[in-house]
Amino acid sequence: MSKQDKPAGAPRHVAVIMDGNGRWAQSRGRPRLFGHQAGARRVREIVEACPDCGVEYLTIFAFSTENWKRTQDEVAGLMSLFRIYITREARALRDNDVRVRFIGDRVRLDHKLQKLMDQLEAMTAHCEGTNLTIALNYGGRDEVARATKRLAEDVAAGRLDPADVGEETLPRYLDTCLLPDPDLVIRTSGEARISNFLLWQSAYSEYEFVDTLWPDFTAAEFARLTETFGRRERRYGAVPA
Known part of the structure; x- marks a missing residue:
């Protein structure tokens, strides 16, 4: 499907x-890592569904800055995964023309993983289809703190005039500076919280909290949610015309 043929009202x-993932595995009497493996397989299906749904950008929350609090075995298993x-x-x-980017603080990740991330970004840099962004060791507050530090360094170095700092300035320093803000944020598993994800970028996003556990989240359900989005009226603080 070309961008011109995308469904009317589809979220970009x-x-x-x-x-x-963990609850899905435990309900089957399996270790939590089994659920993470099933969840990783589900990612491919959702990425492949994006063009037909008219979705140009997909950002997935793979590992948060808070997830280091999990057991050493689970963290090690996730990094291996x-x-x-x-x-x-x-x-x-x-081959499917998917461009991959990673956001988050890479410093704490092991060097082999960092190298693989760099290689995948370089390998897909020419791709012009779906833009897949993977949030790995990512936290919204951490991202804003890192961005603010870089902004302050530019001010201190005389590269940025404090008088020119406004609402449009900080996004240029965020990990997502090359991405549009999300139109729709979906959370699976029945939890109704945002868990420190894209705090700045999702100020005017629409949200869908669904009960489905991620390994059971199908392309059909993804398509239904993107279609429902098209019927929403987004006013950004204004009133209907």
Whole structure:
């Protein structure tokens, strides 16, 4: 589907908090990592559904700055899963014209994973189809703090006049500076909170909280939510004409 043929009213950018992997596994008597593996497989289906839904940008919340609080075994398993996912999916993503970007603080991630992330971004930099952004070691407050630090450094160095700092300035320093703000944010698993995800960017996003656990979240449900979005009236603080 070309951009000209996208469904009327489709969200250009959808962000997803992929929640419920652990509970999905535990309900089946399996370890939590089994659920994360199932959730990783689900990502491909949703990425592939984006063109037909008219979605140009998909951002997924893979690992938060708070997730380091989980058990050492689960964190180690997740980091291994990220390395496996990137290695396994890189060629398919490139061949399907998917451009991949990562957001978040990479410093705490191991060097092998950082290298794989860099390689995947470079491999898909020419792609012009779906834009997939993976939030890895990401937190909204951490992102704003890092952006503010860089802004302050530019002010201190004389590269930025404090008088010129306004609402449009900070976004240029955010991890998402190359992305449009999300139109729709989806959270699976029945939880109704945003968990420190895209705090600045989602100020006027529409939200959908669904009960489905992420490994059970299908392309059909994704399509239904994007279609429902098209019937919403977004006023950005104004009143209907």
